[in-house]
Amino acid sequence: MSTVLDSPAGLELPGLGSMASVLVSDPDRLLVAAAALRAELVSIDRTCSRFRPDSEISELHRTAGSVRTVSPLLAEALSAALRAAEVTDGLVDPTVGAAVAALGYDRDFDEVPAAPPATGSPDQAPVPAPGWWRVHWDPERREVLLPRGVRLDLGATAKALAADRAAARAATAAGCGVLVGLGGDISIAGGPPPRGWRVAIADDHRDALDAPDEAVALESGGLATSSTSVRAWWRNGRRSHHIVDPRTGLNPDPVWRTVTVAAASCVDANVASTAAVLLGADAPEWLRGRGLPARLVAQDGRVITTAGWPCDEEGT
Numbered sequence: 001m002s003t004v005l006d007s008p009a010g011l012e013l014p015g016l017g018s019m020a021s022v023l024v025s026d027p028d029r030l031l032v033a034a035a036a037l038r039a040e041l042v043s044i045d046r047t048c049s050r051f052r053p054d055s056e057i058s059e060l061h062r063t064a065g066s067v068r069t070v071s072p073l074l075a076e077a078l079s080a081a082l083r084a085a086e087v088t089d090g091l092v093d094p095t096v097g098a099a100v101a102a103l104g105y106d107r108d109f110d111e112v113p114a115a116p117p118a119t120g121s122p123d124q125a126p127v128p129a130p131g132w133w134r135v136h137w138d139p140e141r142r143e144v145l146l147p148r149g150v151r152l153d154l155g156a157t158a159k160a161l162a163a164d165r166a167a168a169r170a171a172t173a174a175g176c177g178v179l180v181g182l183g184g185d186i187s188i189a190g191g192p193p194p195r196g197w198r199v200a201i202a203d204d205h206r207d208a209l210d211a212p213d214e215a216v217a218l219e220s221g222g223l224a225t226s227s228t229s230v231r232a233w234w235r236n237g238r239r240s241h242h243i244v245d246p247r248t249g250l251n252p253d254p255v256w257r258t259v260t261v262a263a264a265s266c267v268d269a270n271v272a273s274t275a276a277v278l279l280g281a282d283a284p285e286w287l288r289g290r291g292l293p294a295r296l297v298a299q300d301g302r303v304i305t306t307a308g309w310p311c312d313e314e315g316t
Contacts, residue, residue, distance in 0.1 A: 005273025008181075008304070015041035018183040022170060025177035025193050029263050033170035033178050040166035043081055047073045048158040050097060065148040075142040078135075081157045085132035091275045093246035095129045100244050102127045103157060103251070122297040129246030155242070160224060160270035163187035167266075179218075184225035187266040192219045199223060201295065202258055214295065216310060222266030225271035227258045257278035258297040261287065262309070 009030045010023035015038075022037045024030050056074050070078065081094035102125070135152075136145035146152070164187045167180040171190035179188050179197045188197060196217035211276045218224075228243060228251070245252045259276040263269035272292050274285035284304050287294045293309040 010196075013038060013041075015190070016045060016162060016182060018159075020166075021179075021181040022166075023179040023181075023197070024170075026174065027260070029176050030175035032269040033176075036170040036173040037166045037180055038164060040169055041056055043073060044077075044158060044162040044165075046207050048154045050153055050155075057154065060146055061151060064150065067145045070142050070144055072142070075139060077158050077161055078137060078141050078144060080161050080267050081154050082132055082135065082137055083150075083201050084157050084267075088271060090132060090246060090277040091278045092156065092271050093129045093132045094154055094157070095132050095134065096244045096246050096249075097152050097153040097250040098149075099127045099129055099246065100153050100155075100242065101151070102249060103244065109289065110128045125157050126249035128249040129244075156226075156270055156274050157267055160185045160187075160266040163266040164222065169212060183254060184227065184260075185266050185270055186218070186223040188218055188220050188222065201225065214310075216262075218262070220270045221262060221264045222265055223260065223262050224269035224273045225258060225260040226270070226277050228254065228277065229257050243274060245278055252278050253280055254299050256283065256296050258298050259283065259294060260296075261292050261294045263292060271291050 009027035010021055010022045011030065011034055012019050013034065014020070020037060020041060022030070022033050024033045045052065045055070047056045048059055052058060054183055056071060060068055060070070060074075060302045077243075078094075084092040084095060130147070130150050134147050138144070159182050163180050163182045163185045167178050167187040167189040168180075170180065171178040173192075177185060177188075177190035177192050179192075186199060196219045198215055198217050199217065201214045226243060243251060256277050259273045261273040261276065263272060269292075272287065272290070272294070274289060276294065276296065279286050283296060284294075284306055287296075287306045291307050293307050294306045296304045296306075298304070
């Protein structure tokens with residue numbers, strides 16, 4: 001994951017099941033930027049959380065089988081999620097909601113038990129995703145028909161979208177350069193500090209500040225890290241994590257423990273980093289073919305970088 005090594009001013013606040021950070025190039029505008037971030041997090045949570053019974057996406061699940069007109073924010077989130085599925089040939093599929101729940105991620109992550117009860121419970125059969133193409137979506141009318149039984153999980157793209165929207169909103173409100181970080185997702189808007197935003201990268205963003213594996217400087221766009229080392233839990237003697245292969249309903253084979261990608265937006269970076277974890281050994285070539293700078297850490301600690309990442313080479 002990643003965190004910022006230094007900045008003129010910044011603060012953290014809870015949001016979307018993680019800690020959100022906002023950093024500004026003008027210290028006098030920090031509170032204005034923080035207020036914009038907080039408002040954006042509230043909006044995304046109320047709209048896209050599959051754990052809130054009063055969220056708009058929960059209402060969409062309850063009315064599955066009928067055409068619904070959704071809010072502009074949910075429309076943007078749905079468009080981002082379905083575009084992610086299209087550009088990854090279905091690897092990053094928003095219809096994995098039932099699959100993720102079957103693995104045990106069926107509530108806010110802080111409430112997911114680290115291990116099952118001592119008595120155990122029967123294994124639930126894996127639930128492959130029904131397929132993103134089953135969602136009938138008209139972006140011009142903002143109308144969606146979600147088939148009965150299809151459960152959406154917009155978690156990955158919605159969090160990255162929140163970072164992009166919050167950074168833009170905060171930069172406009174504060175009138176200065178802003179970096180927003182949501183766990184492993186980072187988005188930048190406005191003018192950067194003179195040396196850029198220096199970001200530390202590690203398997204877990206909570207360790208990045210004290211023990212970074214690498215540091216890079218960013219001036220624009222987004223950076224996202226997908227990791228199988230965090231947001232993981234034990235269920236019936238098996239370790240599970242939040243990245244699910246929609247083809248099987250299971251976690252992918254363990255090839256990469258961390259993938260970090262830089263792109264024009266945090267959404268684009270997150271889509272690519274998630275797809276890379278799912279692609280396994282084919283990920284470096286896939287990323288190079290799209291010109292995406294990336295840093296991939298194998299299960300044994302070997303590092304591979306692509307497409308202009310600092311020290312780009314076949315392992316370090």
